[in-house]
Amino acid sequence: MKQPLWMEKLQQIDRKVLYLMLILATAIPLFIKGLVIPVKIEDSTGALFVKLNSLPEGSVVVIQSDWTVSSRGESAGQLEALLRILRSRKSKFVLFSAADPQAPQVARNVIRRVNKEFPDGGFKPWQDYVDLKYFPQAESFASSMASDLRKAWDRTMIDPADGRSKSVFESPVLKGVRRLEDLQLYTIVTASGTPRIVIQRFGSPSRVPIAALVTGVMGPEHMNYFAAGQLIGMSNGLRGVVELETMMVEGVNHRVDGKASKAEYKRFNGSIPPLEGAQYKRGMQYFASLHTALIMLIILVILGNMGIFTKWFRKGDA
Amino acid sequence: MGEQYYDTGWISILLVLLFSAFVLFNIRRAIASKGSGKEVYIRRIAGLNAIEEAIGRATEMGRPVLMVPGIGGLNAISMQALNIFGHVTKTAARFATPIRLCCADAAVYTVAQEIISETYQREGLSERFDQDSVRFISDRQFAFATGVSGTIHREKVAAAFFLGEFFAESLIFAETANSVGAIQVAGSTQNTQTPFFIAACDYVLISDEFYAASAYLSRQPVLVGSLVGQDWIKMTVMGMILFGSLASTFEVVSGLKTQERDGTQLVDGERKSISDTWFYHQLKPDAPKPEEIPQREPADGVTEEGGGA
């Protein structure tokens, strides 16, 4: 019996060692401040950002938040980025979930966290957003929104001005809204396949532009909808969050002193300046860790495969 | 009310009716030909051999066969999975191979129990049916994953079938079954989970193959007819795409100018309905004509096609 080569020994590394390496690879970059990794803007994310930035002041956007803590790593960053852009556009929004009863509370926590960033206290309930909580049966709910929005959203909320419980349609957010066409954008932050349900039921072409901010797992599946124009824009996983943050900080096709922009979006003819006071946040902080982890994974996969091949060849020799 | 139907347009309605007709006609054909000796043909897919092989292996080793119909509720997918499991159970019953069927949904559990006990009865082997072989584990995703993994470890299953709707727990099952050396056949209609099964299992039924396996094994006219009907739909779509691509290429090469009329127009860089379809006006006679609808201020530069082209 031949002595195993060092490459073959690699295959016998204890799992626990690999886990430890993975923990170190993901944790150490988190302590390094100010790391910025350049990223190419995908068409889907670029289109989403441009759409968000063309929203007129006071426009009403829907945020269907269909994720819970199990996908916090990606979805929290998506929702945070979305809220920051909406704030910069002075947009109002409607929040609800059609996937999980726990989702609205998780979204509220994110809103509270993002609100702390703004000196004026950020989004105010009733004035800037209405919270419609949770609707079960996503299919039927999407159908009823398409058929009668006022009936579908028939909920009450407390007006902080006088402490009375009123219909959400009396709020400054939904005052002029009667049907889907009155909304400027319908966004879905999700860890599952809910955009499909909405696309299926909002008509073709959709009566309100739909955008999806999905996890990396669901990303490839939703590319089709973006390619076919059924989604106006899409942000895919952690990378999507980083792209949104990059566009917020660098602007889109925004040149300073004739230098090339750090965020180029080819399909967009114009340019968008950086958002006021924008900074790299959670997305970019995680992105460095993602890189170290993926590099480690790639190296290990290559080494592991080399080990298998050397084993094969040696068997062939014997 | 019913606003989602206004803009459907006649082409969509025609196609949906045509596609439904394909399926219904073939179901009719399958019912009529059942038992006549000239049954509607569907080809045998390679995955079926893998199923037989897995049961054979479990029988040789005398260890149980594990079946999991996914974590979805009682729907077409879990029903088709149970159909395949009925076939697996039939073979297992003949050779007295023990089975384990783990469910994550109460309704699926009830139906599974009926199907499995019926299978044993039909084979005249009711005494071999163990009530405990069909189990309800938990309806919480990861609790279910833990429970099934425990079963795999404790009972050292020789073959595992993961067919149905799987999500993030797919790799946990496949890895665990792999670690006890079980031969695994998987099939999920969830495209996102299929890659994990491909990486970890011995054979994978990819998307529609899953339905084909179920139809082939059960020979139920509704399933066979639907499968053949779907084939016709696929061929129609292939024809449409091929013809469309060639026609639009010809349009470009020859310099022909055709006008596009699809009831939509570009507003603000998006396709918006201009609601001038015949169907729309039937449902809503008082609706304004397209030229009466004021245009919104368009944005610059963003293409309406998104990432396409």
Add this chain to the structure above:
Amino acid sequence: MSHDLLKLIVGGIATIALYSILYRENKFYRFFEHVYIGLAVGFAVVGLWTENLEASWWDTMIGKAATVDGPATPGMWTFGLLLPIGVMGFMVFSKKHGWMARIPIGIILGMWGGQQFNAFATEMLPQVRDSVRVLVPTRTDSIIVPNGFVLTDQRAGAIAQETGMTVEGVRLVAQNVRLNPEREQALMQQTGANLDQITQTANAVRGLIGKEVYLTQAINNILYTLTLLSILCYFLFSFEQKGKFLNGFTRAGRLLLMVGFGAIFGSTVMTRFALLIDRMFFIFIEMLRDGIFRAGGA
């Protein structure tokens, strides 16, 4: 110890406990696993009531008496009839009355089935439409898609002829097709055209954006069409796939399918890592650095 810090520490301990399974199965893990499952069920039940049933069903059913907060709303007692239908769902646990559970399931399936006709058309037909692609390039002045939108002389000439504007005028409008009153005024002065002509030109230019096919795009489109057709062909079951061409074509379909699955796999690995990184962020940054150490240092 503040309430927030306590929350962080409990969360941190639970996270570490659940990851301890990577070392080996242990009681610490088991305990928190059960806590987690219990909490998940508890949250789901409470959430279902507070986030949905209370507002949509209970409040509507019982109505509200007039108070200082607002006028009375009448109770919709018919909503009470929904309760037995819902309760039937739970009958699934009974051997004898299990059949009752099929009634609400039937209602849901029926509703779903009915919606599928429209849903299929709205979801799939735009995708079929998008799959119709031009297989040859329409532009030869660049191999790849250039930055921004370039209007050729030929196209500008055609638009100018159509709208009655000068070619320079068309180019001026094309520089930025986003029109607003000020820009319209400026363009009218610069080009001498009227508002109709300018709007018409802007629309014509906008219609061209994204419609041009460059060489690389044409190659993409050919690959796309071949992939789509071969994979669809692979999933045909009603006849034996015989013959060299058909066999090769479907085999190619299967291979291309694997490439697609590889991409999905990669994207999913990214998600899994992101979830791990988030947990690491929680333990090392939120709990340790910003929580315990900051509180200790302060």
